[in-house]
Amino acid sequence: MLKLTQRYLAVNFIAPFTMSLFFFVAFLLTFQLFRIIKIVISKGVEWSLVFELMGHIAISFIPMAVPLSCLFATIYTLNKLSDDSEIVAMRSFGMTKSKLFLPFLISALFIGACIYSLNNKVIPASKTQFKNTIIRLTSRGVLTDIKEGQFFTEVAGVTLFADTVIDKGRKMYNVFIQQEGKGNLLEQVVTAKEGALIKIKNEEWSIPSVRLHLTDGTIVKRFKDTNKDLEKILFKEYDFPLASGGAVNNFVTKDGMRTNAELRAEIKKATALAVKKKLSRKDRERSMAKTKLELWSRINTPLLCFVFILIGFSLGIKHGRGKSKNSSGRALFVLLGYYSLFFLGVSFARKGIVPAYVVVFAPTIILASIGAYFYKKLDWAS
Numbered sequence: 001m002l003k004l005t006q007r008y009l010a011v012n013f014i015a016p017f018t019m020s021l022f023f024f025v026a027f028l029l030t031f032q033l034f035r036i037i038k039i040v041i042s043k044g045v046e047w048s049l050v051f052e053l054m055g056h057i058a059i060s061f062i063p064m065a066v067p068l069s070c071l072f073a074t075i076y077t078l079n080k081l082s083d084d085s086e087i088v089a090m091r092s093f094g095m096t097k098s099k100l101f102l103p104f105l106i107s108a109l110f111i112g113a114c115i116y117s118l119n120n121k122v123i124p125a126s127k128t129q130f131k132n133t134i135i136r137l138t139s140r141g142v143l144t145d146i147k148e149g150q151f152f153t154e155v156a157g158v159t160l161f162a163d164t165v166i167d168k169g170r171k172m173y174n175v176f177i178q179q180e181g182k183g184n185l186l187e188q189v190v191t192a193k194e195g196a197l198i199k200i201k202n203e204e205w206s207i208p209s210v211r212l213h214l215t216d217g218t219i220v221k222r223f224k225d226t227n228k229d230l231e232k233i234l235f236k237e238y239d240f241p242l243a244s245g246g247a248v249n250n251f252v253t254k255d256g257m258r259t260n261a262e263l264r265a266e267i268k269k270a271t272a273l274a275v276k277k278k279l280s281r282k283d284r285e286r287s288m289a290k291t292k293l294e295l296w297s298r299i300n301t302p303l304l305c306f307v308f309i310l311i312g313f314s315l316g317i318k319h320g321r322g323k324s325k326n327s328s329g330r331a332l333f334v335l336l337g338y339y340s341l342f343f344l345g346v347s348f349a350r351k352g353i354v355p356a357y358v359v360v361f362a363p364t365i366i367l368a369s370i371g372a373y374f375y376k377k378l379d380w381a382s
Helices: 004-042 047-083 086-092 097-145 260-277 281-316 327-350 356-377
Strands: 158-166 171-180 185-202 207-223 230-243
Touching (some): 047 086, 047 097, 047 281, 047 327, 097 281, 171 207, 260 281, 281 327, 281 356, 327 356
Antiparallel strands (some): 158 171, 171 185, 185 207, 207 230
């Protein structure tokens, strides 16, 4: 049972944590709003649907915002208590460092458990619903915005032109498509005598996609490699994807829409396939990197909440009233170091150089060691 002073510390932590969480979610939300605002405005969407989309994105940002909120809320709470000499008063009647840290530790455990539960099913479901809604809006635009004799550029990286368009784009003649390439592919040009828009529903995700069914045409691919400059393919029938997520593909991934159990099953399936193909360790890691990074990151986030609260506790307590430790500046330095190391590791993991679990947990372990050092160094006697 927590004592009165410990309950007082926990209550003082709640308000700064809530405000920090709201701030970081709102801050991250603005970047995605700019990416979907064009789709929302051009399709005449109701305000209720706009708020629904904002809610889904906000929920998806919670795992990123919570650890940051833990750090800065802990620092703010202890800075304020130190400035008001309340920490000094607690020390004077024999409250130890560990007893003072206990309510923050319990808060970290509770927050971590909530985040783990959200990451398991709620956030994947929210991301699925968000992507589903965006694709429906994008599909609606594809079916109504294609005009004959005009270039259609609503789909990112794709330019579409048709001499004749019938029934709001459901039937087209003399179709020309230019698509930007990725990696070694510079561009892809598709021409066809006829085209028809069709909708296909992904049974696994319940997400529709719009495809252009082309007949009697050619595909010309241009490469950077001088040994294979051009490649020409003749086809009788070909389905070209027009809408499968639009501007949100990078934000919402297939792995992000899977539950933890589904991620583990996918890793097991990919491992069996890699063994069957006799892939090298590096190729195995590379093929499963994104899925493993998603799974381990979900497990790491609750641990990160505890580590950030430990660092916030060690940096937040001042030696006396009015004595500044520049806690926020030191916290920003710690954050910069952590995320620099993490994202550097992610790039190595995607190349198969470093295992995903090492990339995810190594920066957290280093951060925990730094937090333990600061905690031990915290001068309690004076």
